[in-house]
Amino acid sequence: MPDPLTSQAAPSEQIPPALLLSGIEKYFGHVCALHDINLDVGRNEIIGLIGDNGAGKSTLVKILTGVFPPTRGRLAIAGRTVDWSAYSVLSAHAHGIETVYQDKSLGEKQALWRNFFIGREITLPLGFINVKREKEIAREIMLNTIGFRGKGITVDSRASKLSGGERQGVAIGRAMHFEAELIILDEPTVALSLKEVRKVLNFVHKIKEAGKAGIYISHDIQDVYEISDRFVVMDRGEIVASIAKKDISLKALDEFLLEYAHGMKDKEAT
């Protein structure tokens, strides 16, 4: 039986980045929400996207996940330029973008095996679901891809039986299974206890280990620092800094962000 979980794309010479954004602008009426966003994410790179509320992070995420298109600009996923008119929430998966949301990743009352395959069922003729196959693969993902060790949890358990961190683990495992080019983690740890945050971070590490790319969005600088290879700082709709992890310590990053916030406040005062 071929193992769908460990199959990786063969390395080749000129690999285009997992994600390439160039000249993205977004206006809501006359209000400019995003201005000239240029960003690339390497094939096995985790980007930490940092910024205060209103910095434009969520607008950018909504463009990436297909909620709305930008006013102008180009998006290429794994070298393929996206046609905005064909890009939507419904088609984001087909384009290779998976998103782990804060709270809308799983159907609470549904069995885990259904949650893994919802929207992408393995079907028999006439659209009937191949339950046996889906359960096998779901079991495989839980054991091997995300190393799930929740007590008494099986693929038949309802999602509501899982803790908040475990739910995000399922969502991350699902994203990895479907061979996403890029996994967007949109504040996946909000409203979780420290212990559960730890679990989520361990799951996110698996993304890196599996050779995949991700954008991690969080307010917690410590988490972002641990997870990311590079930090991209946004403010008022622009990318104001892009710093590799090897060039900065957590303390320095924290100070940089603080200074930046203060600097901005000073400017506001004048």
Next chain:
Amino acid sequence: MKREGSLLASLGRVEGLPTAAVLVLLYLVFIVLTPQVFLGYRIYMSFFQTIPPQLVLALGLTLVITAGEIDLSFPAVVALSGFFFAWCFKHGLPPWCGFLVGLASGGLVGYINGVLVARLRVPSIMATLASQFFWYGVTILIAGGLQLDIAAVIPSLEHRVFTGRIFGVLPTQALWAAGLAVVMWFVLNRHRFGEAIMFIGDNAEVARVMGINVEKTRVTLFTLMGLIAGFAGLLLTSEINVFYPTQGQGMLLPVMAAVFVGGTSIAGGSGLVAGTFFGAYIIGSLEAGVVATGIGGYWVQLVEGVVMAAVVILNIVINEGGISVLSGAVRKWSVPVRSGSGH
């Protein structure tokens, strides 16, 4: 964790078993109280004759409620499809032709309901309430308020296939309804359409971001409900060989009761087709049974109410959802479906 629950809880996980147990218990009580009626086969044949239309409706409604929606318009469809069937037959068309027209009229009503709910975002409780009045009005107008006697339909193949008697006793509509129950179980539990329904009823936003076309699924669902209601109307009209403009009235509450007695959560997200099957037989047997016991007509509804409440409570306790599932459901129906174009 409640996983290692009692024997009762693990048995409760067998779909529809609590409701089936109550049905058996109910019949046992009836047998003890009126053995002369309930030890004979005739009463059961009479149930197989009268319950199928309501069972068919309850099967469709189970899917609608699983999706977190409600349909109040099906009684009107029972009248409308019955009218078209009878009218076509009266005008010399073959019965199967009237049959198809009746089904199609139900499908059309359902499709319009679906468009109102999914595309125009009218809460389903309002859309289908309006629809119920409108289509009854249409039926009464085009029927001129008159009933149509179609006794001549009895020798036809259509009549024998759908509402005939096997070995002269067993009504075929009971088999059609049971067959539909099996099909609906597979649709809900083993088909991607059913899975979409469950996720939409659970959390439409999750369904949307996971790639489910929520609007299209809702339109299909209401159309299916309309077709099923049309079929129920055909079974009814064919069985009694007469169309009357108020047929279907009075079916709304018993059919809803059958769904809830079957253990389907009012909150959406999960539905028990097997439970609905037994629930319909409980609801359909109660009145005749209570009357037969001779405790007096004034008591019938009171006893029915007690039995229904008891089964619903039993299902809630067994499904370990607790009372909390009840809250929020009515609220859900009265709030428009959430926008698909984003926010």
